[in-house]
Amino acid sequence: MRTVAVVSNRGAQRLASGHPWIYRSDVAEPPTSPAGAVTVRDGRGRPLGTALWSPASEISLRLVDRRPDQPLDAAWWLERLARALDRRAGLREHASAHRLVHGEGDGLPSLVCDRYDRWLVVQLMSAGLEAFRGAIIDALLEHTGAEGILARNDAALRLKEELPRETVLLAGSVPEEIEVEEHGVRYLAAPWTGQKTGAFLDQRENRALVGAVARGRALDCFSYHGSFALHLARRAEHVTALDMSEAALRRARENAQRNGFTNIDTREANAFDFLRDEERAGARYDTIVLDPPAFAKTRAALPTALRGYKEINLRAMRLLAPGGLLFTASCSYHLTKPLFLEMLEDAAADSGRRVILRELRGQPIDHPEVLSIPETGYIKGALLEVAD
Template identity: 65%
Template sequence: MAVVNRRGAQRIRNGHPWVFRSDLERAPAVAAGFVRVEEYTGAPLGFALWSPQSEISLRHVSADASRAPDAAWWHEQLRTAIARRAPLATESNAYRLVHGEGDGLPSLVVDRYGDALVVQLLSAGVNAWTETIVASLQELTGCTGILARNDPAARDREGLPREVRLLHGDVPRVIEVVEHGVRYLAAPWDGQKTGAFLDQRENRVLIGSLARGRALDCFAYHGSFALHLADRAEHVTAVDISAPALARVHEHAQRNGLTNIEPVEGDAFDVLRAWYREGRRFDTIVVDPPAFAKNRNAIEGALRGYKDINLQAMRLLAPGGLLFTASCSFHLSRGLFFEMLQEASADSGRRFALRAITGQPLDHPELITVPETGYLKGALLEAMG
């Protein structure tokens, strides 16, 4: 049994599942897995996943003190999470089935790519239930393979090894994703995240439906935004610093029968500055950089980077043009994100209207009591002159 102090108990009652080591009055003398939790007063708090070596010692999962979570509990929770994604099956064959704390299953991520699943077990507590989770996923989804992408740094803090290994069946090195009619390849074994950036799916569709004229995709990676832009834009320029990534952009364009995408290799900051000096303009621009703020200490530098690249994009946008810009940095709050955009707009000397504010899609639920479940924020801006 774990006994928590007043602060830890209040955190649970306020809807946040994490209890830190400093809030433990008594730590369980058992291996990682589920443990009963009580307040220091003796009041029952239900059950939590226990991680002996982690700073986040407990991840609360159930307030029902009368039922210890077991294989049947896992099956019920997974079935509920998967059912929430039912509407997505008609739009794409790739989406998230379990979003950790957002689905009440802390530290567990499950992504679907066609008939294959990719999982991440990011705490010692959830890792102890690997076999049970895999068995339930097989039964609930009928998948042909399950791959563990257990390579995030979070596992270091849990005393767990980083590894990529097959848990069931077969998972191909590349899998074709069909997303609202657009086709691209995901790389579950060694691609970004679990194989692709599934969280931007709806944002790609949004800006793709509005694209026109000459379009620019900054930090294009494998071109998933560019592919959606190309359906309506006359010409799309996809900028990325990685030549191998741009080779995949070319391959994806061919896969979709598109001839209006031009890959350009270079640092987006330098390229956009050079094009501004040359007088180039674009009617539609996407700015979707990698996370500049990896931790709280990096926020100041990250804000300079975000402001700089958005300022360059604003300068390149033609009158009446649209800019979709996003940040996937959890440590950069929505407030700071929009303050940055205000400053960039002011420095550009132009007026921009806010046309839409975007967040995370249905399969990446953000809980208002658990800020750590939310990281993606975006804005659609129109140049007013």
């Protein structure tokens, strides 16, 4: 018989509300077994389901199935992963890279899996999940026929689970670089060394949107490898890709050459300084993209982050020519949608411009945001037009 975890009333209510996490403080009677699957019960002995148990983590239990004593065997992983893959049907027609598993958003807490053409990159982010590494890899190989699977288990979050930070090959072989095609644009992903699992896949559809409306003189701030700039270049007359990293800009230039674009130039500069200097110089742009890194990595950093977000958006609004377009985004989880919109409203009011909200954007279908699990959603985006 499997080990049982008894949770407090607050923990039971959290599960009933649709959130899969139980924190250590709400585990009334912890399991006696090592990391793995346990049965969850409330204080009255009523079964609540099956969870992944992480003895060292603040998030001690992650519910994966409402059925108590459900074996997490090979058949279970095959079925659960099949559900996740089915909701991505059709994505490969538009992009050779996308997310196959988005953790809690797909009912697979702490598991991330991204496809890059014929290869997969996974992240196993909890001790409870690690206990099923073999079954997970076998199921992924059976479903996808991947030529190789790489684990990018180098995230700091694993330290909280008392797991090693490592990048390790789990099956087959995975190249150092993989060419990705998305909506007609090609770029190189770096699964072994790149950001996240090798590239930023969560802004894929937003890049396509911006590429469809871009015009005139365009500016891509925080450009990194030029992912937005490449899409801008398809319609804009000229694109400036701005980043503080010369190494990133070198890759951006390589990506531009890969697509045959000759209308992209790169600038190594701090975006805050560059926008301020361009405003003072009276520069004008027809299309601007602001896709900064997360300014608010903790709740305590939010006030400072809000000031930073407002400043870059205010300056971008002032730099736009009449009728110009701004796509602006935040990947800070702690900056909620209401706060994001409030920040944009404040920036618009201070800019002295008439700013029209054309479209609100979020995450693509392969990064599902579950309403009862706010941690599954972090991308906020808006397409704005300066009317005068």
